[in-house]
Amino acid sequence: MTHPRTREVLDAAAVSGAPAAALLLTAAGAVLVLAEDPATSRWLGATPDTGLFLSVLSFAVGGCLFAVVGYLAGARWSHDRGYPLRRSVPGLPRVVLVSVAGDLVWLVGALLLVHLVAFGRSAALGASAPLSGWPLSVLGLASATSCYVVAAVVGAALRTPFGVVLVAPAPYAATLLAGEVAVSSRPEVQQLVAPFVDQAWYPSLVPAAGPLLVLAAYCLAVAATAGTALVVLLGARLHAARPHAATVLLPAAAVVACAGLVTAGWSPNGFARPDPSGPACSADGRVCVWGGSRRTLPVLEAAERRVRAAVERAGAPADLRFVQHGLPSDDTAVPVDTPPGHVGEADVRAQMVAAYAQRWTDRCTGTADDPTLLPTLHDALLRAADDGSSEDLGPALRRARAC
Amino acid sequence: MSSVRGSDALAAGSPLPSHRLDVEGLVLRYGRAGFTLAVDRLALPAGVHFLVGRNGSGKSSLLRVLAGLERPQAGTLRLDGAEVVGADAWRAYRAASGYLHQDFAVRGRASVRAYARYGAWLRGVARDEVGSRADEVLDAVGLADRAETRASRLSGGMQRRLGLAVELANHPHVYLLDEPTSGLDFEARDAVHDVVTTAVDSGAVVVVASHDDHELNRYPGATHHVLDAGRLVGSVTGDGAVTVQRLLGGVR
Structure with missing residues (x-):
């Protein structure tokens, strides 16, 4: 029997507008993964490098589709047509949270499927330890999730669905910007602009879970801060019950702390460690x-x-x-x-x-x-x-x- | 003064006493020089109450205030004598009231059942009762056999019935219906009337904004509150021969 809270989220997923984007994400991911030629690939056949590829794909491609769904959701909530927020008994913060979770069921599910296909194809080509890339998967899912929530805030602020054309390519643009930052005097900032690891580790390096999880925590802290800001913004706009603005401070402090850890601990190969198998x-x-x-x-x-x-x-x-x-x-x-x-x-x-x-x-x-x-x-x-x-x-x- | 009771208490129990809604000293202004809705006193005991008036007279605005969607600059709202004030009281009031707005429409790919389930959750139905309550209300509005249909593919009338089903989910004591039968066929109108009749029998307050002479005479003993330019100008108990023309003519 499904847990009632899970049931809530599944009900929200059932009325979500995200399935089309999830389908597109699955198709795009499948094409990128299945069309890769093993003879020339930089990542197929090595679990860590497959994880690296997925960390980039999740943000640069997945992030765009997450942002589209998030933006449109934010714009829709700001109008509250049908009054699901103002008339809801559970209250605006809870309805927003459950609705976000409903969208993410589709989007994260689709992205996870792409990850599984990529790791599976790598394993079929002989990659060892197919589960060892999990910290990079966690990072990819977290960075894409942050794109959704940040875009939702922008959508709630701009209100017009047409703004989606500006927001949708933003993660991809950040990916390009990250390349510029990487060769600047502050390369450590790259991870804060575009949280992925664009390197090649094969064959001597494997993911270092600690730094990668700190970066994933940074993404989730950004998402939490944006989510709280979203609720405050919608509450102010809709005159609905809302948390105190000061509640933004807690996740914002987490953003600052995680960003500090990411930049302080950054080094060119800081997200990798030597393959312990020798x-x-x-x-x-x-x-x-x-x-x-x-x-x-x-x-x-x-x-x-x-x-x-x-x-x-x-x-x-x-x-x-x-x-x-x-x-x-x-x-x-x-x-x-x-x-x-x-x-x-x-x-x-x-x-x-x-x-x-x-x-x-x-x-x-x-x-x-x-x-x-x-x-x-x-x-x-x-x-x-x-x-x-x-x-x-x-x-x-x-x-x-x-x- | 006590506030309104919580939704669980309101929803629980069998035969409930008659409910009552009271509005006093209401002032709602849109902008500095915009429309102003001003209602000194409006008593809404259990039964059917029609809000009648020309376009722009304030019917929908009043319903929106009663639904908690607008925050008036002044005035009090009381449910069963308890003033609705503060976040918790408003939450309980939302749980105890159902509001079907004029332009209700469903979008997306969700099935009728999924929409009803989610709507029931929004209306504050306990998590473990959402499924059974959704089935119950779909049955009440005659949509049980359409439960697996995509909701957005329902006709306009059926979508309106689905909206009504959602508002029924928490067994409200106050029904706020903005032109609920507008554009509906006879079958759909009958479904709405069945819901209203059941609600009245259970002691609920039903407030309906309508322009339709036939509807105005459908419920014996209904009260007709006439609004003009944002003011409540009179209340008339129905005699079976009420017309909008007559009501509005009487106030001019």
Whole structure:
């Protein structure tokens, strides 16, 4: 049996005007998520990066649709046609709260569905720990919710439904503005203007729940402050029961406190922490990847075996190890870049070949003596690794040793 | 002076005593030089009361004051002798009164049942009774068989009945109906009259703004309060042959 308070919200959802926007949001989100190509994607196949993408999507796209519904609701309430606010027995603050909750049932539900589809698709491509992106999801939902409530205040103030054309693109505009702020002298303010994290963390970083939840709390405090202001504004306009204006002070203080925490604790990678799962290595220790990228280990192992075989056939020592980007590297442990979605053996093999070629020419003074040596070695080793032909590799290696 | 009782107390219990609404010294001004509604004294005991007057005479304004939608500059409103003053008293008064306005219309995609449920909640019906009360009032206005229809797709008359259903949800003691049968067919009018008759039988005060001669004579013993230019100029008990023309002619 449904709890009566839940029933209230579901009844409000049943009379809400939000389903159309929720449907549009689901469709737009589904297109963006399902049309992404795993081979070139910056976020598919890695849970943290999927969460980052969703934090941007939630604010920049979701926020616009949340703002549309919020604005129109605010404008509608300010007229109180049919007198649902002035004639209501539960009182204006409660009716507004329940109506907002009714709209958000649809909007948050739609956005959550998009999040689930995105994380699900990433998981299907091998992303590990599909639930570990939850702090970024919470941030996305909170930032979109704040767009709804702030837009509702603007709608209640402007009253005309036509103002929606100004409010609807505001979150997207804030996203563009955030790019400008990010390169300014106060990049920490970016998060207050556009609360999302626009970075790429794969493969070494995972979400740091604490700072992300502080940013989400900032969004919710903004929403609470705007919500209280909305009730005060509507109360003043409709001569209805309303909370004392001083009640705005509490959520406003929370906004200031959270904003202070966000800016004080900001750093370029402040919302991430190193992947605590550490490295996962092949049995012989020649290839290591981050624990979260364990699924790529066989690809890297296969590439390393073929390159090593080619090197050894040429009579050179196969003394390099390969580690995924972000793991500790040194002279003998070479970092390898891997895309989050689809890791191709050929791409990895090319990086390993390049590392050996570079190592063999390190003693040479460089291109001034023999500018063709490095590319010749590289191409010869690549062919040897690809099809086993070593006839070009031997002479190239001898030229390198002669340096 | 005590204030009006809470909605739960008002809604509870079986046979209720006759109710009564009193207005004294009411002054409502729109703007500095705008329309002024001034009613020195208006007694509305249980039964049907018609507000009659030309367009702009103040009928709807008076109903809006009685519905708590307008805050007059002066005057008192008493329900059953208790002055309605203060937020809690107004909340209880709203719970005890139903107001069907002239341009009631439903928008959106909600079903009739969902609309009635939400409306019942707005009218202060207890959370665990909202569902059963919604079904009850839909049955009362003859919309039970349309419960799953989208409310905005109902005809104008049916939408008006749905609005009435919502106002019935909290078993009000005061019914404020602004031209409730305007534009309705006979079936819809009958539904409204059934509601009014039931309300009167239960001791409620029913205040109706109307221009319709047929309606004015529908309830034997109804009182007709004539408004002119924002002032209450007379009250007449119906004799079955009342016409708007006669009432207004009598005051000029």
